[in-house]
Amino acid sequence: MDWTLLTVQLLNGLQLGILLFLLASGLTLIFGIMDFVNLAHGSLYMVGAFFCATLTQWLDSFWLGLLLALPATAVVGILVELVVVRHLYERDHLDHVLATFGLILVFDTLTQMIWGPDGQVIPLPAWLDGQVSLGGAIEVPTYRVAIILTGLAVAFGLFILVTRTRLGMQIRAGASNRKMVSALGVNIGLLFSIVFVIGAVLAGLAGMMIAPITEASIGMGNQIIIVAFVVIVIGGIGSIKGAFIAAILVGLIDTMGRSYLDALFKMFMSAQNAETSAPAVSAMLIYILMAVILAVRPSGLFGPRGH
Amino acid sequence: MGESVILSIKDLYKSFGGVVATNGLSLDVLEREVHAVIGPNGAGKTTLVSQVTGVVLPDAGQIVFRDRDITRMPAYRRPHLGMARSFQITSIIQDMTVLENVVLAVQAKAGHSYRFWEPAIADDQLTEPAMRALTQVGLEPEAMQIAGPLSHGEHRQLELAMVLATDPELVFLDEPTAGMGREDSARMVSMLESLKGSRTVILVEHDMDAVFALADRITVMVEGRAIATGTPDVIRADRSVREAYLGEDMNTAIE
């Protein structure tokens, strides 16, 4: 048993999970509170990564790049909400889907126009680029640990926001009864905008954090958004707790599955069969998980009860 | 009356979150009677209908239709036993014609609808019973019109036609005169009178004129329970009903 490999993979799984949580948490709020299907969420993830890349290059500092890219992404989020999203809350889901699909095209091409077709690299400062030891002989990349810690901190912050602040209370109330909340004098329009921007910033943050590892590239959001959807469906729409648990679950299962499934298969089928089938099955694992959970609970683990 | 019990509800209990909508409700409905269910708002009348029709499943208790326990039967299977229901809030299919709406009702009872080739609207086996139902409620002239833009009164008539089209043994009418003016209400009531004796009707209503004109027996519900059941005269005289039912409707109808 290669403990180092196992630990590294567990960490990778956790890291993927945390990133998925950042993406999914904003999205599940947007779905739950505004009943708005935002396909372009992945574009905000991409925008965050690109902003961070450019700012890091200009300012020669990853920290500053990260810190300044956050408000920059927020601005993009505000623009999107004002110009497109705001007019669609009253429409049906089909309209949301089509309009945000159009937004993806717009973002992908604009990004290509501004940054060119190649990806953008984000160099990490030396101290983040190394390894850190986790007790004994196990060494893991520092940056992965940093991502996990940052993600947990943000998750905690989100938890405090939603459960302890007035804004959070309005958000939770809005999630269960929009009309009542606006009847109570809360500015629903402002609330929606705030939720959307929070979601945008979280998505951007996820993009910024992954970019040093994978590069900021065009269309990077389009594939991860699907996984974020799977997370939300499993966790239940509108539930941040659900998003967290589902994200970690999906991250771990996906990563561990890809690493160890062929070893598992080899235990009861020939090496050759294992090698051909394992990659395909491990690619399908999280979807099978989703199907199984939905079969038992159609609204997800923590979704709105009854339908 | 000497009739047998067609529907028996025993100790029905349902709560939503913390709110108890049905609190130990027991009620027997006799065959071919018109049984009205009245009570103040929030008494749980609509929840009762929802549970009997299967839209909502009770937490506890029993619903028996002709010796058959239907407590947990899925909603879509109950009409095939001979039950039909009209809705308090008009729920006709807006973008289909009046005739198509009723054809759907007929279709539902006419076995399965996994027929993919012949146009439904050209099928006499469907359109004849549908037109008969429409004639019965007086909507025949509007048969080919799109249902959505019709008047509220006409919508309620269509609801009734959809119920009658399937020739049900047991009919639930959830506030059939809701939102109607005096003329329309009176017309609805006389239409419902023609149903008396041929089938069992459970009538949930606020309109006391309609109730006292139509009902053979009345059950009064308060806070999820039945506090009295009896003929209109008995109910009128019942003190607990007078006390519990704070509505002016009751008192004005009595005076």
Next chain:
Amino acid sequence: MKSLTVRGWVTLGVLVALALLPVFVSVTGREFFLVLATRLVILAIAAVSLNLILGYGRMISFGHAAYLGIGAYAVGIPAYYEIYNGFIQIGIAIGVSVAFAFLTGLVCLRTRGVNFIMITMAFSMMVFFAFVSIEEYGGDDGLVIEVRSEFGRWLNLENDTVLYYVCFVSLLGVLYLIRRIVHSRFGMVIQGARGNEGRMQSLGFDTFRYRLVCYVIAGALCGYAGALLGNFTSFISPEMMDWTRSGELIFMVVLGGTSSLFGPVLGAGLFILLEEILSGFWLYWQLIFGIFLILVVLFAKGGIDSWLGRNPER
């Protein structure tokens, strides 16, 4: 002959133009138009099949392109093993599509709204990733087929014009089939169940089952279109099932108007024409496309359908 409405004339015009296209091509020698038209017709079949569930049934499936991919691979994989029999290939295309639609439908049709959209998307990506991971059939790089489906001596699909007519006749067949389905008892239930689930159940319809059957029919028809697509492009890759392809199909249906039979054909046509024209102009044509899409949604709901006037037959 009854006098035709604007809608009727446009429909007739398009059908006649499509029918006579190969003549035009052989006269002018512009092979390119035949290629364009074949693609248009195939995607039109896919769009029409999607409209059955999206337009008539209000099920917003964002994974319909999966069936195009399944159909295409149903031609490609047997071809890889040198099985070129068209009947077998189409049988596999439809069979696998039916199975996939049934199994995924069992899961996703129990959900509503946003969930349904995401789940259909997820299932199509599941198939996408599965094929990407199968090295044997090209994975990411795709599969090339050398020989088109064989149907015996009297139908030679290697001839591009013959292939085109097979596709065109298929489109006519699918349109007719859908028309009959929509007006049948089954179609009435599907349309009734659109916004009125509760009402339909209270009448006695098990709406879940009806929807599932509808979903399977739509998948099967699109799988057939996929088999045609595989023959047409000769290059089969998982890209065909990417969720963005599903988005394009939805766009075509909406562009053409969801409440009509022929709308999706017009929508597919417009979409492909726009794509051809714009991509010739500018490298970044998708920007215009995206903006156009957003504007259509914001301002022209009802699509071409509403521009052509109310549709008297639903």
